[in-house]
Amino acid sequence: MERTHLSPYTNHHHTTTKHHPYSDSGATETCPDDDKWASRLLRECAQAISNKDSGKINHLLWMLNELSSPYGDFDQKLAYYFLQALFCKATDSGQRCYKTLVNVADKSHCFDSARKLILKFQEVSPWTTFGHVASNGAILEAFDGETKLHIIDISNTLCTQWPTLLEALATRSDETPSLKLTVVVTAAMVRSVMKEITSRMEKFARLMGVPFAFNVINGSDRPLGKLTKEELGVEDDEAIAVNCMGALRRVEVEERVDVIRLFGSLNPRVVTVVEEEADFTTSRNDFVKCFEESLRFYTLYFEMLEESFSPTSNERLALERECSRSIVRVLSCDDNHNIGLGDCERREKGNQWCERLNEHFSPVGFSDDVVDDVKALLKRYRTGWSMALDQTNPNSNKGSGILLAWKDEPVVWASAWKP
CATH class of the missing domain: 3.40.50.150 (Vaccinia Virus protein VP39)
Known part of the structure; x- marks a missing residue:
């Protein structure tokens, strides 16, 4: 498939204005509710990946890339963090991407920042x-x-x-x-x-x-x-x-x-x-089912973060990025047992x-x-x-x-x- 349209490492700076996810797309015959556009597009993309429909995969990944942002509203964030995992699954690049994400996080990891993040999380959430x-x-x-x-x-x-x-x-x-x-x-x-x-x-x-x-x-x-x-x-x-x-x-x-x-x-x-x-175990050999369970669980987690932290919280952004690494690991490289990262x-x-x-x-x-x-x-x-x-x-x-x-x-x- 074409890889020139997007990269999982792209920094997005879209505004938080909502775009209509299906404008000029032809991706579906019916328009979804605006509040659920991210999960619907993501589900459709996961199904296309399972079906190995390269044309639909390319189109949906391009759409998600245009609409998503780590700094946007809830749907834009959800689309952004799952997009990376879907891109890695579609291009068979999950293992390489995951190692890169971990290495980048490891270089900025220190006791003070890790402790403050954990304590702030414990302050706002009983998770x-x-x-x-x-x-x-x-x-x-x-x-x-x-x-x-x-x-x-x-x-x-x-x-x-x-x-x-x-x-x-x-x-x-x-x-x-x-x-x-x-x-x-x-x-x-x-x-x-x-x-x-x-x-x-x-x-x-x-x-x-x-x-x-x-x-x-x-x-x-x-x-x-x-x-x-x-x-x-x-x-x-x-x-x-x-x-x-x-x-x-x-x-x-x-x-x-x-x-x-x-x-x-x-x-x-x-x-x-x-x-x-x-x-994430009983569906390990069924990508669509595993995706559905991942989307269900991480949507709850992202919703909790959204309601617990302020919109501009650096701690929230750090927790979301940490979570995104887990999503990549679950959806795009967890069938490889020995990636050497425990x-x-x-x-x-x-x-x-x-x-x-x-x-x-x-x-x-x-x-x-x-x-x-x-x-x-x-x-x-x-x-x-x-x-x-x-x-x-x-x-x-x-x-x-x-x-x-x-x-x-x-x-x-x-x-x-x-x-």
Whole structure:
């Protein structure tokens, strides 16, 4: 196909004035509602790619390129970020494009900017703090009465989850326990800032008066399930908790059973799992179905960002760009398992994770106190957020966890498990 009409790296500077997406196009016989032009054009383009209709692909990509902008209204933004993935899929350039996007982001990645972005996101949205509060509550309850604690943290949120847990341990009515925190890093960009995080965590633990040890393990250069108890520093007299915060989606689907088996071998008091509520696995061999699920999920995410940040927010733009890399990864290169970046994006929904976890664990369910803490957290944010119990697990009358919903659409699933 012709590649001269557009490039995924083009900087667009369109005004936010709405264009009619089907003007002089001949792309469809009926005109869609103006409010839905982006999703309709994107769906039509995805179908054309699936059908290998090169003429229609060229025409729709050209239209999307003309109409989209990362600085425009919601539809223009949605079109822009999905256009890049569709272009890469159509030209079989996803792997090269994704590596370029990651390399560019990596060069500008530093601790201060990453920390400010995460903290600002947590300030305006409970997308990550929901899982932090739920998991911390379950971990603290599982550690009740224990004096030698070890948390194995598999996440990429720069340890923003742990200051509140350290405060809770410092104010425990009985003896202050010791805490060992082992962070397994699964994202390449996070590795570069772990030295600074180590220093800050150790300083905060001293301030809280909690005996503390901090270890970092690189989990991005090999399958996570290949880690051993010895590498993780697990000792027989420790109370173990395994915390997985949005990181298991980076594990290849075929290797997830091995990871869950590893968790079981550690004999943990609790395993907490928090994942975004999207399914990019069952449709992995059907591009149109995978596209539809991606469009559904990321539309919710972009809508949430639009209503949470100001239109000129640099943080919002950074989060959207980060999200766009995930869209490229999901739609245009995720069938290539070994691109060397440890960055799988095959999300699964809570009921799918339950099927895997039920083989080795039983759901704990969150206590009334933890649920109340989560509800109190959501009250700090704008209207539109809610919590629901997930009742999909047939093996437990407690259900399989709790769901964070944005405008009644589930977006994040949190759960706690025991061997």
